[in-house]
Amino acid sequence: METQIGCGANQLFKRVGTFLRKCLFRVLSVGEIPNHIAFILDGNRRYARKHNLAVEAGYRAGFVSLLSILKYCSEMGVKHVTIFAFSVDNFKRRPHEVQCVMDLMLEKMEVLLKEENVVKQYGVRICFIGSLKLLSEPIRIAAEKVTKATAKNTRTVIFICMAYSSGNEITHAVQHSCIDKLENHSQARKHAKTHDDVNECVEEHEKEGTTMVKLEDVEKHMCMRVAPDPDIIIRTSGENRLSNFLLWQTDSCVLYAPAALWPEIGLWHLVWAVINFQRYHSYLEKKRKQLILPQEQFFTPTISSDCCKQTLKR
Amino acid sequence: MLSSRVNIAIPNTLLQAKPSPFRYETGFRRPFSPRRLQVRAGSASGVAFKEEEEQRRLSSDGVSVAGDSPEYDIPETLRRELMPKHVAVIMDGNVRWARQRGMPSGAGHEAGVRSLRQLVEVCCRWGIKVLTVFAFSYDNWIRPQVEIEFLMSLFERVIKSEIEIFKREGIRVSVIGDSSKLPESLQKLVHDAEESTKENSKFQLIVAVSYSGKYDVVQACKSIAQKAKEGVIGLEDIDESMIEQELETNCTEYPYPDLLIRTSGELRVSNFLLWQLAYTEFFFVQTLWPDFGIEDFTEALTSFQQRQRRYGGRKS
Numbered sequence: 001m002e003t004q005i006g007c008g009a010n011q012l013f014k015r016v017g018t019f020l021r022k023c024l025f026r027v028l029s030v031g032e033i034p035n036h037i038a039f040i041l042d043g044n045r046r047y048a049r050k051h052n053l054a055v056e057a058g059y060r061a062g063f064v065s066l067l068s069i070l071k072y073c074s075e076m077g078v079k080h081v082t083i084f085a086f087s088v089d090n091f092k093r094r095p096h097e098v099q100c101v102m103d104l105m106l107e108k109m110e111v112l113l114k115e116e117n118v119v120k121q122y123g124v125r126i127c128f129i130g131s132l133k134l135l136s137e138p139i140r141i142a143a144e145k146v147t148k149a150t151a152k153n154t155r156t157v158i159f160i161c162m163a164y165s166s167g168n169e170i171t172h173a174v175q176h177s178c179i180d181k182l183e184n185h186s187q188a189r190k191h192a193k194t195h196d197d198v199n200e201c202v203e204e205h206e207k208e209g210t211t212m213v214k215l216e217d218v219e220k221h222m223c224m225r226v227a228p229d230p231d232i233i234i235r236t237s238g239e240n241r242l243s244n245f246l247l248w249q250t251d252s253c254v255l256y257a258p259a260a261l262w263p264e265i266g267l268w269h270l271v272w273a274v275i276n277f278q279r280y281h282s283y284l285e286k287k288r289k290q291l292i293l294p295q296e297q298f299f300t301p302t303i304s305s306d307c308c309k310q311t312l313k314r
Numbered sequence: 315m316l317s318s319r320v321n322i323a324i325p326n327t328l329l330q331a332k333p334s335p336f337r338y339e340t341g342f343r344r345p346f347s348p349r350r351l352q353v354r355a356g357s358a359s360g361v362a363f364k365e366e367e368e369q370r371r372l373s374s375d376g377v378s379v380a381g382d383s384p385e386y387d388i389p390e391t392l393r394r395e396l397m398p399k400h401v402a403v404i405m406d407g408n409v410r411w412a413r414q415r416g417m418p419s420g421a422g423h424e425a426g427v428r429s430l431r432q433l434v435e436v437c438c439r440w441g442i443k444v445l446t447v448f449a450f451s452y453d454n455w456i457r458p459q460v461e462i463e464f465l466m467s468l469f470e471r472v473i474k475s476e477i478e479i480f481k482r483e484g485i486r487v488s489v490i491g492d493s494s495k496l497p498e499s500l501q502k503l504v505h506d507a508e509e510s511t512k513e514n515s516k517f518q519l520i521v522a523v524s525y526s527g528k529y530d531v532v533q534a535c536k537s538i539a540q541k542a543k544e545g546v547i548g549l550e551d552i553d554e555s556m557i558e559q560e561l562e563t564n565c566t567e568y569p570y571p572d573l574l575i576r577t578s579g580e581l582r583v584s585n586f587l588l589w590q591l592a593y594t595e596f597f598f599v600q601t602l603w604p605d606f607g608i609e610d611f612t613e614a615l616t617s618f619q620q621r622q623r624r625y626g627g628r629k630s
Contacts, residue, residue: 089626167554167592170531175552178539185543213536215528240596243626247592251527251585255596276581287453 021267025076028271031278034231036080037073037270038253040245041066043237043261045097050261056100061263063108072270074122074156080227082159084245088131088168102139105162109142116149123155129223130164159227166247173221177213224249232277234269236262252284388440389612396619398572400444401437402594404586405430407578407602414602420464425604427472434519436608438483440615444518444568448586452492452526466497469523473503477510484516490562491525492533518566525562527588534560563590570594573618575611577603593625 041062048058066083073081086101112119112126119126128143135143143162219225229249233242238259242250256273258265388394405426412422430447437445450465480487489504496504504523537560541547547556563569571587571594579600583591597614599606 087626092625092627165592167589170589171552171554171557174531174535174538174557175549177535178542178552179549181539182542182549213532213539215532218528218532218535239621240598241593242591244592247588248528248531250583251588252582255581255583255598280580280582 021072022075024271028274028278029077032281033077034274034277035078036082036228036230037078037273038082038084038230038233038246038250039066039069040084040233040235040243041262042235042239044263046237047261047263055097056104058263059100059104063104065263065265068267069265069270070124070156070158071122072267074124076270076274078156080157080159080230082129082161082224082227082230082246084161084164084243086130086162086164087244088134088163088165089244091134091163102136106139106142109139109146112146113142113149119150120153123153125150125153125157127157127159127226128162129159130162131168132163134163157227159224161245164223165244166242167244169223170218170248172223173218176221177217180217181213222248229253231281232256232273234258234265234273236260236265236269252287254280386436386439386608392440392612392615393619394441397441397615398618399442400446400566400568400571400573401442402446402448402571402574402587402591403433404448404574404576404580404584405603405606406576406580408604410578411602411604419461420468422604423465423468427468429604429606431476432607433611434485434517436611438485438517442517444520444566444571446490446520446522446563446571446587448522448525448584450491450523450525451585452524452529453585455495455524466500470500470503473500473507477507480507480511480514480519484514486511486514486518488518488520488565489523490520490530490565491523492529493524495524520563520566522586526585527583527590528585530562530587531557531589533562557589561589563587573597573614575599575606575614577601577606577610593623595621595623 044058044062045055046058047053047061048055051057053061070081085105090101091098126146128147132140132143139162224246229251230246230253232254233246233250233256235241235255235257238257240255240257242255246253254273254277256276258269258272260266260269408422408426409419410422411425412419415421434445449469455462477487479485487507489508493501493504534557538547538552538556542549542552558564558569561569570590570592573596574583574587574591574594575597576583577599579598581598587594595618597617599610599614601610
């Protein structure tokens, strides 16, 4: 009987909490809601140490926080969320810790696949970004299945960066830009019929820019071109660095580093980050429009490299 | 030296750093120091005090003679062996500083030059090997022509007035960025300054003018594409190390900043050194650039020396 009353009270508190949260988000939406928030999930191991828990428990607590934050973002109307789940540099950690993270990711992906209807109800699409070839086959296969299962959802897009680093991403983009330009160059030479034509043809192509590398060429080969640039990056645990995450995409992004460890992150951190973003938004928007830089050129190319495996459609 | 962005309407400069009412951090951590409230509140008396001190210290040729001043000794709270090798600074807030005092923007930039001079001296004294400053962004070319002309002439004046000191003090000067957009006279001055100081090795000052992090990567990519076209390298050889060698920061032994400081309270990187900032520690401070002094710098270095840098690994 007491248990039933307790459960009933819990349900009531939950509903009241949800209602108040929605009211808060309504107020926030008077200003601009960020289109894309990126998170660096730092502090799971420190959280475990702080509470005398095993490392695995820290990561699990971090996963619970992740679900809450994703829920809040979705309720607030944030269309894109990127999370830095595992860096290429994280492979330097102890094998046991790496295995912990991999096992947890596989476990949660399998749960996602079982709870497909719940995910569909929230309208969440999940994409994986990174050098997936560095991951084990079960994880790669699970990632592909999750991407396919959620491909038709449209409310919120979650990019999970695994085995990712900006260095890798930019290197890949540079390499493929060079491949493209060399191909254009050799096409230019092929089209020429005489020796004199060759130079003229190449010069003409250079004038048109088809053989010279430009900013757009590099950008179109970035893995994260499938999303708009983040409006906010939140890194927990008070560390003030990007750690090779989205370096290319965060040139005019607001950086926010609360001292809380990732499993301790709460609604108020998110709200504060959004309020700070709203303070700067109109200025940054004005500046963005003044610049002749392609800010929102996301389209639907086929991704053919090891960097990103899936084709993403708008 | 120069503000790397246009003015904004958000009045944040007179707000004092104080703990958030929600017990959460309001941004990147800035240690709260009551002394800063007294000296750096932007009050007229505070400004007058600072300007008087500056006048007293500056000699007639515009060079600080505080080289032997005990004020420039390394503070006891800092450890020389933990000094960053390379510090990068986004010198933001000159125009806001001038507006607060009812002065024209140019006065703010001139004041910013004085702050830069002091920082160069302090870095030399404290064992920092490289200082990179974001003087003028590639994105700043959209600013009003009058302001751009003033800034270009300021650059020329500063180079002319400081070059002998750099030569004498063993300071190497390098300028990174798209110099093709600079006036020819400035391009020549820059080239001469770089040539005449290239053998200096005590300290390196890298000035980013008409620079953007994305431009740097694209020009590296162009260079690599050219080498691939000529058959010097194979496409499969393109890796992170090759890109690093082609970036404009290849002019220094320490291309990756250990610490990035941005003044005036803005919490973003603004297209500065994107590739090179992968594991750089950030320090954001409310102080406007012309007011940035030894105390703020000490605070930034203290914060830096307390940080644990793991580079993705685990601190054992």
